[in-house]
Amino acid sequence: xxxxxxxxxxxxxxxxxxxxxxxxxxxxxxxxxxxxxxxxxxxxxxxxxxxxxxxxxxxxxxxxxxxxxx
Amino acid sequence: xxxxxxxxxxxxxxxxxxxxxxxxxxxxxxxxxxxxxxxxxxxxxxxxxxxxxxxxxxxxxxxxxxxxxxxxxxxxxxxxxxxxxxxxxxxxxxxxxxxxxxxxxxxxxxxxxxxxxxxxxxxxxxxxxxxxxxxxxxxxxxxxxxxxxxxxxxxxxxxxxxxxxxxxxxxxxxxxxxxxxxxxxxxxxxxxxxxxxxxxxxxxxxxxxxxxxxxxxxxxxxxxxxxxxxxxxxxxxxxxxxxxxxxxxxxxxxxxxxxxxxxxxxxxxxxxxxxxxxxxxxxxxxxxxxxxxxxxxxxxxxxxxxxxxxxxxxxxxxxxxxxxxxxxxxxxxxxxxxxxxxxxxxxxxxxxxxxx
Numbered sequence: 001x002x003x004x005x006x007x008x009x010x011x012x013x014x015x016x017x018x019x020x021x022x023x024x025x026x027x028x029x030x031x032x033x034x035x036x037x038x039x040x041x042x043x044x045x046x047x048x049x050x051x052x053x054x055x056x057x058x059x060x061x062x063x064x065x066x067x068x069x070x
Numbered sequence: 071x072x073x074x075x076x077x078x079x080x081x082x083x084x085x086x087x088x089x090x091x092x093x094x095x096x097x098x099x100x101x102x103x104x105x106x107x108x109x110x111x112x113x114x115x116x117x118x119x120x121x122x123x124x125x126x127x128x129x130x131x132x133x134x135x136x137x138x139x140x141x142x143x144x145x146x147x148x149x150x151x152x153x154x155x156x157x158x159x160x161x162x163x164x165x166x167x168x169x170x171x172x173x174x175x176x177x178x179x180x181x182x183x184x185x186x187x188x189x190x191x192x193x194x195x196x197x198x199x200x201x202x203x204x205x206x207x208x209x210x211x212x213x214x215x216x217x218x219x220x221x222x223x224x225x226x227x228x229x230x231x232x233x234x235x236x237x238x239x240x241x242x243x244x245x246x247x248x249x250x251x252x253x254x255x256x257x258x259x260x261x262x263x264x265x266x267x268x269x270x271x272x273x274x275x276x277x278x279x280x281x282x283x284x285x286x287x288x289x290x291x292x293x294x295x296x297x298x299x300x301x302x303x304x305x306x307x308x309x310x311x312x313x314x315x316x317x318x319x320x321x322x323x324x325x326x327x328x329x330x331x332x333x334x335x336x337x338x339x340x341x342x343x344x345x346x347x348x349x350x351x352x353x354x355x356x357x358x359x360x361x362x363x364x365x366x367x368x369x370x371x372x373x374x375x376x377x378x379x380x381x382x383x384x385x386x387x388x389x390x391x392x393x394x395x396x397x398x399x400x401x402x403x404x405x406x407x408x409x410x411x412x413x414x415x416x417x418x419x420x421x422x423x424x425x426x
Contacts, residue, residue: 029100029125031235033300037242037293038092044289048282048404055411062418 075406084399091393095241098385102127103229104193105158107181112139113202115168122160122183124191125229130157133187137162138216139179139197143171145212147179165210166199176200182216189221191229228383232301240386241393243293247315249397250286251353253279253405254322258350261343270416271409273339276346278408280325282401287319302367311361311368318353325349 074080106123122137129135137149137160144167153161160183170177181196227237260276263269294312295305306312325345332338361368382390 029235030233030300033236033296034096034238034242036296037236037239038095040289040293040296041242041246044285044292045400045404048285052404052407052411059411059414059418 075409080399081403084396084403087392087396088400091241091245091389091396094389095238095393098225098227098389100126100235100237101224101226101229102183102188102191103231103234104181104183104191104196107193107196110197112166112179112197112199114166114170114199115202117163117165120162120164120197121155122162122181124158124160124183125234126158127185127188128157129154129160129185133185135160136184136218137164138182138184138218139164139166139199140182140216141171141177141179141199141212144169144177145214146216147210148213167210167212169212170199170201184216184218185221186219187221188224190218193231225385225388227385236297236300237386239293239297240382241389243290243297245390245393245397246286246293247290248394249401250283250290252394252398253283253286253401254350254353256402256405257283258347261346264339264343268336268339270335270339271413273335273343274409274412274416275405276343277329278405278412279402280322280346281408282405284319284322284326285404286397286401287315287322291315291319307367309361309367310364311357311366311370314356314360318356321349321352 103125104122105125108121109118112118120137135152135154137152139147141147147164147166149162149164151163153163155161177199178195179197179199181193183191230237257276257279260272260279264272264276298307299305325342328345329338329342332341361370
């Protein structure tokens with residue numbers, strides 16, 4: 001659970017720091033905002049994959065405990 | 071459905087589509103637009119020198135530039151000379167006619183910048199023309215037509231003031247909400263299927279799609295907050311669309327909590343299937359109807375249409391619709407991975423392994 005919280009924090013911190021790369025007034029085109037928004041999508045899907053990975057590892061371990069490793 | 075779910079081609083296709091959206095969404099340029107005009111106040115019957123700052127232009131490449139001011143009910147003022155200051159800036163000289171179309175003191179003028187390569191850049195109400203009593207340097211009259219042609223079609227996204235490059239967020243922020251709603255609809259369909267046939271497989275599908283929809287909804291909210299900060303100036307406002315979307319998402323988070331609260335698989339499936347149907351039924355009026363009945367800052371609502379006109383033109387559609395399809399496919403893929411996980415879990419239960 002702690003790990004998932006960390007992943008979630010990354011999902012928030014990285015996009016916002018990407019957004020902060022361009023000075024607000026200097027960055028008239030606001031392309032950094034688009035980069036930050038796209039980063040949220042990539043990280044969100046990535047976080048979900050990590051969550052699935054964790055659950056599968058847990059299952060694998062359980063099967064191993066029951067039947068022994070191959 | 072099971073036949074498609076076990077095939078791989080659409081999973082590869084979703085990666086290709088999303089790659090197309092991410093690359094195309096970033097590299098397609100924005101149409102040139104007018105950023106700023108100085109001075110904004112012109113006096114009728116006087117000569118003026120305007121400095122026009124442009125976005126995404128290359129005037130140093132030597133295109134011929136025409137500048138016009140259009141006043142509704144009167145006609146066009148043509149610039150007497152246009153000098154290029156740098157690649158994004160013009161110095162425009164024009165003489166304003168003495169006679170204004172209305173009896174009031176001031177009229178708004180639309181600034182139009184045209185070059186043969188890029189066509190028109192338009193900024194409505196960029197200048198205000200006020201009555202003056204200084205005698206005209208030379209007698210000029212309104213022109214009846216602009217006499218200019220539209221430039222060749224190019225793959226360019228529309229330029230909209232205050233949005234600028236963030237119009238590209240349509241492919242990410244808007245598309246992820248659309249995909250989320252599709253996943254919720256699938257989830258509800260499988261909840262109904264569970265209630266009809268009491269097959270735990272349907273319950274696994276329904277819950278997996280709902281979980282992915284929650285993740286998509288959270289992503290939609292974070293992307294929306296980032297976009298709002300850079301266009302409205304705040305991360306969150308008390309706007310009906312935003313608040314209702316938050317309420318709808320909380321209903322789905324409550325669904326996840328309800329699932330973890332009930333331990334018996336059959337009982338959990340029955341209770342949450344019924345809840346899931348009510349969640350979608352609550353979602354539609356909250357997000358689609360109530361914000362349209364009131365006025366909202368968010369596009370697509372009362373007095374603020376989206377998905378039409380300049381907000382979604384054909385070049386945006388080239389990436390917006392694939393973005394929705396790609397995210398739906400990717401979301402379904404994630405959900406189906408979860409379904410397979412649930413299936414393994416259920417088989418382990420059959421083998422009397424106590425899965426925690």
